[in-house]
Amino acid sequence: MYGLGILKGLSVTMKHFVNTYVDDIKWGFGKRYTPGVLPARQSAEARGVFTVQYPEEVLPPQERFRFVPFLVYEGTDEERQYRCTACGICAKACPPQCIWIVRAKDPETGKPLRRPAEFYVDIDICMNCGSCAEYCPFDALKMDHDFELADHDRAKHIYDLQQLGQPVEYYAKIRPTYYAAEQEAKAAKADRAAKAKAARREKK
Amino acid sequence: MNEQVAESEGVQLDAAVGSVEQACQALREAFPGKVRPDEREGYEGVIVDADALVSAALLLRDELGFRYLSSVTGVDYANDGLLESVYHAYGAESGALVFKVQVDRGNPEVPSLVSVWPSANFQERESYDMYGIRYAGHPNLQRILTWEGFAGHPMRKDWREPYYEEDHKPFKTRHPDGGVFRAEDRTPFGRNVQYPPGFDPEKWEDTAQSSVYEGLMREVKEGGLQTECITINVGPQHPSTHGVLRVVVVLDGEEVVDLMPVLGYLHRNHEKIGERCTFPQIIPYTDRLDYVCSMSNGLGYVLAVEKLVGVQPPERAEYIRVIMAELTRIVNHLMAIGFLWNDVGAYFTPVIYAFNERELILDLFEMVSGSRMMCNYMRVGGVFEDLPTGWMEKAQALVFDRLPRFVDEFHRLLTENEIWRSRSMGVGILPAEQAVAMGATGPLLRASGVPYDIRRVEPYSIYDRFDFDVVVRHNADVYDRFLVRMEEMRQSLRILRQAMSQIPAGPVQTGKKNWTIKAPAGEVYHRIEAPKGELGFYLVSDGGSNPWRYHVRSTSMINLTPLAEMCRGHKVADVVVILGSIDITLGEVDR
Ligand code: SF4
Ligand code: SF4
Numbered sequence: 001m002y003g004l005g006i007l008k009g010l011s012v013t014m015k016h017f018v019n020t021y022v023d024d025i026k027w028g029f030g031k032r033y034t035p036g037v038l039p040a041r042q043s044a045e046a047r048g049v050f051t052v053q054y055p056e057e058v059l060p061p062q063e064r065f066r067f068v069p070f071l072v073y074e075g076t077d078e079e080r081q082y083r084c085t086a087c088g089i090c091a092k093a094c095p096p097q098c099i100w101i102v103r104a105k106d107p108e109t110g111k112p113l114r115r116p117a118e119f120y121v122d123i124d125i126c127m128n129c130g131s132c133a134e135y136c137p138f139d140a141l142k143m144d145h146d147f148e149l150a151d152h153d154r155a156k157h158i159y160d161l162q163q164l165g166q167p168v169e170y171y172a173k174i175r176p177t178y179y180a181a182e183q184e185a186k187a188a189k190a191d192r193a194a195k196a197k198a199a200r201r202e203k204k
Numbered sequence: 205m206n207e208q209v210a211e212s213e214g215v216q217l218d219a220a221v222g223s224v225e226q227a228c229q230a231l232r233e234a235f236p237g238k239v240r241p242d243e244r245e246g247y248e249g250v251i252v253d254a255d256a257l258v259s260a261a262l263l264l265r266d267e268l269g270f271r272y273l274s275s276v277t278g279v280d281y282a283n284d285g286l287l288e289s290v291y292h293a294y295g296a297e298s299g300a301l302v303f304k305v306q307v308d309r310g311n312p313e314v315p316s317l318v319s320v321w322p323s324a325n326f327q328e329r330e331s332y333d334m335y336g337i338r339y340a341g342h343p344n345l346q347r348i349l350t351w352e353g354f355a356g357h358p359m360r361k362d363w364r365e366p367y368y369e370e371d372h373k374p375f376k377t378r379h380p381d382g383g384v385f386r387a388e389d390r391t392p393f394g395r396n397v398q399y400p401p402g403f404d405p406e407k408w409e410d411t412a413q414s415s416v417y418e419g420l421m422r423e424v425k426e427g428g429l430q431t432e433c434i435t436i437n438v439g440p441q442h443p444s445t446h447g448v449l450r451v452v453v454v455l456d457g458e459e460v461v462d463l464m465p466v467l468g469y470l471h472r473n474h475e476k477i478g479e480r481c482t483f484p485q486i487i488p489y490t491d492r493l494d495y496v497c498s499m500s501n502g503l504g505y506v507l508a509v510e511k512l513v514g515v516q517p518p519e520r521a522e523y524i525r526v527i528m529a530e531l532t533r534i535v536n537h538l539m540a541i542g543f544l545w546n547d548v549g550a551y552f553t554p555v556i557y558a559f560n561e562r563e564l565i566l567d568l569f570e571m572v573s574g575s576r577m578m579c580n581y582m583r584v585g586g587v588f589e590d591l592p593t594g595w596m597e598k599a600q601a602l603v604f605d606r607l608p609r610f611v612d613e614f615h616r617l618l619t620e621n622e623i624w625r626s627r628s629m630g631v632g633i634l635p636a637e638q639a640v641a642m643g644a645t646g647p648l649l650r651a652s653g654v655p656y657d658i659r660r661v662e663p664y665s666i667y668d669r670f671d672f673d674v675v676v677r678h679n680a681d682v683y684d685r686f687l688v689r690m691e692e693m694r695q696s697l698r699i700l701r702q703a704m705s706q707i708p709a710g711p712v713q714t715g716k717k718n719w720t721i722k723a724p725a726g727e728v729y730h731r732i733e734a735p736k737g738e739l740g741f742y743l744v745s746d747g748g749s750n751p752w753r754y755h756v757r758s759t760s761m762i763n764l765t766p767l768a769e770m771c772r773g774h775k776v777a778d779v780v781v782i783l784g785s786i787d788i789t790l791g792e793v794d795r
Contacts, residue, residue, distance in 0.1 A: 005620030012617040013553060044564055044601045049556060062567075064574035064592065088379035093719035095485040097375050100382030112380065120384040129488035129580045134588070135719045143574065158384060177592075 020048030063175055066130040066143030068123050068159075070166040080165055083140035086116040090132035090141055098125035099132060119161045123149060139182055142166075145174045224301050227268045231303075234263055242304060246726015246745075249302025254314055257305055261320040264303075269295040272640050273321035274731065275740050275757040276328055278335035280309075282361040287312045287337055290742070292729055292757075293321075297661055300729055307337065316342040323643025326467075326765055334359035334475075349468040349794060352411065355400045358473055365476060372750045373481055416452055416466060433461055436776075440469045444547045444780040447790030451767075451779065458775045463768045467761065470794035478754035482720040483509050484584055486754065491578040493756060494792040497536050499528040499569070500734040502582035507664055508730035508741035513723045515585040515714050522666045523707040524587050527599070528579075529665075529732075530696040530703070531569070534607065535562050536735035537647075537689040537696075540787040544686060545618065547784035548627050554618060561610050564602055571595050584721060586713030596704070603700045611693050619690070628682035632770040632782035635680060642766040645759060646737025647692065648786055651677045651684040658733035669706075670699045682785040689787075720749045727753075736787055737763055756795060760788035 027041050038057055042050050052059055069090075073080040086103040104117035133143045144166070151157065172179040228250050231239045238256040242249050252260050264270040270293040279288045287309050292300045305314050316339035317324045328339040329348040336357035339345055346352060356363050369375050377383065399405070417435055433456050440450035448469035454461045474493065478486045490505045491498035503525055510517070517525070539562065542555035566576040571592055573581035581588045618624060634644065639652040649656055657674040659667040675691040677684035725747040731740035740757030763786050770782050 002622055005622050005625070009617045009621050012613055016557065042563070042567075044598070044606045049560060050563070062570045062574070064572070064589075065570060066574040086380065089719070091378040091382065092374035093485070094378075095373070095481060095488050097369075097373055097378055099378060100384040101379045102382050103380035118382070118384075120382065122384070122386065127488055128575065128578065130574055131485070131488070131580075131719060134717070158386070 016049055018048075023048040023050070061145045061147075063177060065145055066133070067128050067147045068126055068144050068149065069121060069132050069141050069164070070144045070170075071119060071141055071161070071164045072139065072168050072171050073165050074168050077167070082115060082161075082165065083138055084116050084119065085114040085138055085140070086112075086119075087137065090136050093131045093135045095129060095131060096125050096127055098122040116161065119164060121159045121164060122157065123159055124154065124157045142171055142175065142178075224299050227264065227270065227298075227301055230268060231260055231263065235260055239303075242302075244726075246724060248727070249304065251304050251306060254305050254307060257315050258317065258320065260303070261317050264293055264301065265320055270298070270301055271295065273317070273323050273643060274300065274738065275729065275742060275755075276317070276324050276331060277742060277755045277757075278331040278337050278359070279744055279753045280335060280359065280361045281306075282309070285309045287335055289314045289331060289337055290727075291317070292740070292742075296656075299662065302727075302729070312337040313340055314338070315340050316345075318342055321643070322641050323762060323765055325642075326761055330761075333357065336360065346416075347468075349471040351468070353408075359476060365473070371480065372748075373485060416464065431456060438779065440466075442780075445783065446543060446788060447793075449783075449788070449790055449793065451783070453771075453776060453779060455776055458777075460771045460774055460776060460779060463771050463779065465764050465767060467764075468794050470790045472795070474795040475754050475756065479751055482749045483513075483723060483751065484717075484719055484721060486751075487582060487584075488578065488580040490756075491580055492791055493758070493795065494734070494736065494739075494760065494789040495577055496539055496789055497532045497735050498577060498579045499532040499581060500732065500739065502579065503529050503665070504730065504732040504734060504739045505741050506582040506584050507732065508728055508743050509584050509721075509723070511730050512726065512728040512743055512745060513584070513721060517586045517714055518711050519708050520590075520710040521586040521712040521714075523703050524591065524712065525582065525665055526667065526670075527700060527703050527707070528569075528572075528581065530700050531565050531599075533696045533735040534693050535565050536787075537693050538562050540735075540784075541614070541618070541686060541689055544682075544781070544784040544787075545624070547780045548624060550624070554614075557610075557614070557617070561607060564606070568595065568599050568602070571598070583713065583717055585715055586711075586717070590712045600704055603697060603704060607697055608694070611690065611697070615690060619687070625683065627778075627781060628686065628785075629679070631682045631774060631778050632785060633680050634766050634770050638766060638769060639680070642769065643762045644737070644766055645763065646733070646735070646787075647675075647685055647688045648737065648763055648766075650675055651688045652680040653678040658731060658738060662731075664730070664732055667699075670702050672696075672699050682781055685785045685787075722747070722749050723751075731757065734759055736760055736789070736792075756792075758792045758795060760786075760790075760792040761794075764788060764793065 023041060023046055027037050038052070038059060042059065071082055071084055073082045075081045086101055088101055091099040091101050098121055100120040101116050102118035104113040104115050105111065106113055130143050133141050228241065231250060235256045238253040239250050239260060242251050272294045273291060274294055275292040277290050279290060281288060285308065286306050289305045291303050294300055307314055312335070314337055316328055318328065319341065326348060328342055329346060331337050332339060332345055333347040333349050334357055347354060350358065358365070369377070433454050435452060435454050438451040438453055439445040440448040445451065450466040450469065451463060452466055453463045474489060477489060481489070487502055487505060490501040493501045538558035542558035545554040546552060569579055570576045572595060573579040573588060634648070634652050636652045636654050639649050640654060644652070653676060655674045655676045658664070660674050672695045675688050675695060677688050723745040725745055727742070727744045729740060729742045731738050737759035738757065739759050742753065742755040742757065743751050744753035746752040767783065767786065771779050774782070
């Protein structure tokens with residue numbers, strides 16, 4: 001019969017229509033914007049159509065999510081000790097070359113120091129590829145989760161050391177597994193070093 | 205639907221007579237003195253004299269069975285004063301036969317091969333545009349990606365782009381004294397404009413546009429009512445051209461008389477950018493080619509580099525790559541079908557349903573790579589990182605349960621719809637012979653009855669380990685292309701199920717990852733079966749850490765070659781449907 005195919009298709013549409021409301025009831029009317037409900041509504045178990053009401057609802061980013069790098073520092077906001085040694089690997093690896101680094105110099109001898117005097121990232125050029133964080137040998141530079149960077153003034157989009165810096169606690173918060181693995185590796189290294197020292201002392 | 209899908213039936217490409225070496229031998233014997241082996245270190249194939257090219261090509265196609273010309277491109281050997289036109293031809297089951305023509309850089313003229321392989325049409329235009337190689341006898345030798353009137357040929361080694369800094373990255377100004385600047389501040393716009401000598405902007409007339417229109421066929425019908433044809437532009441911003449594609453259509457009433465795609469609105473000279481980068485730095489740029497399938501693009505590229513430098517990724521990485529590539533195929537086909545339905549007029553219901561599932565797959569991509577679309581996940585010799593905890597469970601829930609159910613439901617929603625059938629059956633027919641000649645690949649080719657799938661003919665990565673069918677249909681119309689994509693999703697799920705149950709534990713990277721690697725001198729061409737068709741990467745290395753030549757054999761652009769052929773005689777409303785059934789992404793067409 002002509003039109004049967006269309007009716008068959010419409011039954012699918014009907015099912016989705018109903019399921020969307022069933023899902024809504026299941027995950028709770030009114031609870032829409034509460035965190036925790038969103039992942040469930042967006043999961044493989046959800047049956048209806050799931051649309052996120054951005055900006056009221058924001059999907060939580062995955063741990064590996066990457067958007068514009070930041071520089072990790074230890075210590076307080078006033079006394080920032082950046083992990084960065086100004087080795088320049090990130091600037092070399094960056095595909096669109098949007099990282100600029102000025103290495104600090106000893107004011108008396110003029111010798112280069114292992115820290116940056118200035119550090120810039122042009123976030124308009126940055127393609128969020130993550131290469132800089134991937135190849136940084138000192139775990140000094142990581143990719144951020146904050147993607148709401150729109151601004152009226154493009155001149156503000158060249159981030160300097162001040163804007164790029166984030167405390168190590170922030171890093172631990174957004175990338176817990178990576179941070180934990182790093183701490184473990186550090187502890188293991190310190191342990192090995194201590195043992196080696198002890199062994200050397202014994203030999204003497 | 206399954207019973208209608210048959211493997212290894214249908215029109216076969218003629219089996220190539222003998223191997224590639226034998227074919228080279230046959231060529232040398234047929235044209236003594238005019239065909240010689242390419243003896244440069246790391247190179248393969250033969251070098252043909254320009255005057256013997258067309259007859260050699262005919263011999264290859266008709267006698268030796270190389271009926272499919274995959275890629276045509278140019279290379280600038282500026283140091284030797286040579287321009288080279290490079291061709292890759294394939295038989296049904298053979299590898300690539302590479303042949304080249306070398307011409308003087310000052311007067312580069314090569315005979316055109318469009319008469320032998322029509323698939324050379326757009327590619328020769330591109331090579332002319334980028335390198336200035338004139339293809340004598342080409343029916344319509346105009347620029348294709350830049351505009352008519354563009355000064356110079358941008359891929360030549362001595363051509364420099366605006367904001368040029370150095371030939372190779374990394375640039376020296378970034379470290380250790382990185383004086384920050386914004387490119388546009390450093391090169392004020394005024395000084396960035398150059399006119400060719402003798403150019404007077406006042407007197408300039410835009411011949412580019414009229415030459416586009418003149419190239420089109422205008423046939424006045426004999427007898428009957430005398431009508432005049434009209435020319436209209438579909439695009440470059442038309443919503444159903446899937447991006448900034450412009451199609452110039454000549455109409456007689458509502459009927460299409462002739463048509464020409466006008467490309468280049470999204471051109472950014474991807475290949476030049478690539479030649480400035482180190483080998484690994486190119487990987488994130490490949491994501492931006494076909495931005496729907498970034499995982500496949502990355503895979504094709506790293507496979508080419510791996511072939512060049514000779515590394516082998518570990519087992520686990522191979523499996524992860526296949527899993528990602530097949531998930532990408534599902535994403536692509538979901539979008540292709542959804543938007544094809546938009547073009548027919550079923551506005552957004554199928555797309556939204558397809559996007560639900562795509563959303564879940566993109567979640568998986570975000571979990572492993574950190575980005576939903578610009579994945580940047582493949583690495584030379586492995587992948588970015590191992591799968592995170594919980595990934596496999598999530599993916600298996602999708603692949604074993606949700607997606608198979610969804611594909612069935614999608615079938616129920618779409619396949620038997622009468623309006624859809626009357627809009628798509630018998631529309632946009634592309635016979636097998638023509639499809640092969642015009643270089644159509646992917647679902648477009650297989651819907652024309654040619655069971656050609658690179659995963660099967662020339663298995664790369666570990667595709668030889670999986671059971672799957674090459675989906676073929678024989679009516680060569682829009683409806684069959686839709687069905688091929690539907691069935692390919694099922695086949696992808698089949699591969700995924702096998703890969704997910706067999707994946708071993710172990711490392712995911714051979715050696716240490718680095719942001720720069722040195723490749724030995726030589727050339728390499730590697731192609732994969734990307735969701736849209738054959739995606740090839742041609743690399744020439746001079747032994748440094750940057751490619752000397754980096755070329756992308758763009759599926760989407762070459763699949764546009766038969767568009768005019770398919771549209772002639774149909775109504776103007778069918779043009780968008782036929783275009784939708786080809787499935788293109790403008791990021792890859794224009795590069
Ligand atoms: S961020 Fe890392 S890679 Fe970049 S200069 Fe600092 S230490 Fe080197
Ligand atoms: S994310 Fe990529 S583009 Fe952005 S600064 Fe890092 S390396 Fe450069």
